[in-house]
Amino acid sequence: MIRYFFICLAVFIFGCLAQQFIYGIQLDYGVGKILLLPLFFFCIASVQNYVSTLFFAFIMGLLWDADHCLTFQDSPISDVPPVDNLRFGYSIFLFGIMGFVMKLLQAVIAFRGLLISTVLVFLCLLTYLLLEGMLFYFVRGAVPSGSSILRFILESSGYTSLMAPLLLVALGVLWKLLKIDLDNNASSLITLLKKDTLE
């Protein structure tokens, strides 16, 4: 199991670097983005045990916030921030919650095949982005009217979750190559692969 944990960690780091590469490629502004890092987290959370999931949630939150969280600096114009920003580390809590949700969904992912798994990953991404967006606007004290934020969330979740089957299968193949015993919580991929890919 520990070997599989380190393999998943390596996959996660690969996802982090691939995400940075994809940020550079994405051209359009105003449409949904491919958010590989949360996808990797959700998929890994669906095959790991509770303790490992919390570990990944912690690392995920740190990396996510390091990537884009704003910090206020003293300004000559104003010595107080004009608006509040989310504090660095907020997403550790969010990913912790989402990791817990993934644990609850593990049984469904295990017995319902890749299509349902992809839909579940889509829903988790959607929920995470909604939570983050709501928290951001709550802290800033205003909510934009209209639907384009919702469209961004939907599109981003949609584009990103299209890659979920690939990642789930890859994680399953890695498990198969390692020929290790997973505990009950992490047995989802065995069934998944038997149903959809390997048989």
Added chain:
Amino acid sequence: MKPLHIVISVIFLVLAVLVITRSERTVRSIQGVYLNAVSPFIKSGTGFKDKIIAFNREVETSKALEKRLAAESAEFGRLQATQARYIQIEAENARLRAALDFKERIPFNLVSAKVLERTHSAWWKTITIDKGEGSQIATEFPVISEKGLVGKVDRVWNDIATVLLITDESCLVSARVEGSPEFGITSGLLREYGEEALLKLDYLSKDISVEPGTRVVTSGKGGVFPDNIEIGTIVSIEKGPLYSHAIVKPSFSVVDTDLVFSINTAKK
């Protein structure tokens, strides 16, 4: 839930609280380590994108290129004429300044930088540029484009920096309305994602009388942004009982901006 899980959950919460209570300085150093590590990947992604764009350009038909060459030759001629006129005016300006004994204005020390990535979330308004401390860029340096003020350097590392855009609500710029005695502070206006960004110019006098379309430029007060950099143009004025505010359309557009310039404002 097993006892082990409860213990692990408590440890997780304690660690998360420790992280969230870190000082701004610690947070910046964490972000620095992370972005220094991933910057080669952002740059390689941008390089790959550039190759795709270059390839697309190459496959344009020769006829279209010929047409474009003809149009650009005409434009080049026009610009040459304009430049000749500009040189004349500059010389004349220098003579007049010398005659009036004006203090020589310190020229901008500009560092050009390529936009590596635009904000990748609907709620953050930043861009990442391919220059950092290695190119003498520091935090709080103003960033401009050919169209006007873009923002200020927010976080900077060896060869990469992030710029907080003026369209973010947390970016304040001391501004003045051109051709009037009005001064104010601009900040980003909360807008729908993907919609045209707008700014709010606050603290104008309650009986202000300026027309929409009037230019708003930096005032030079506050010490971050040099004066007379174009911010945008006034779209509308909303008068209040104590002071008025104006809605300003910024000159720069995050979609079209690929090359920016950081102004070195460090005191020597």
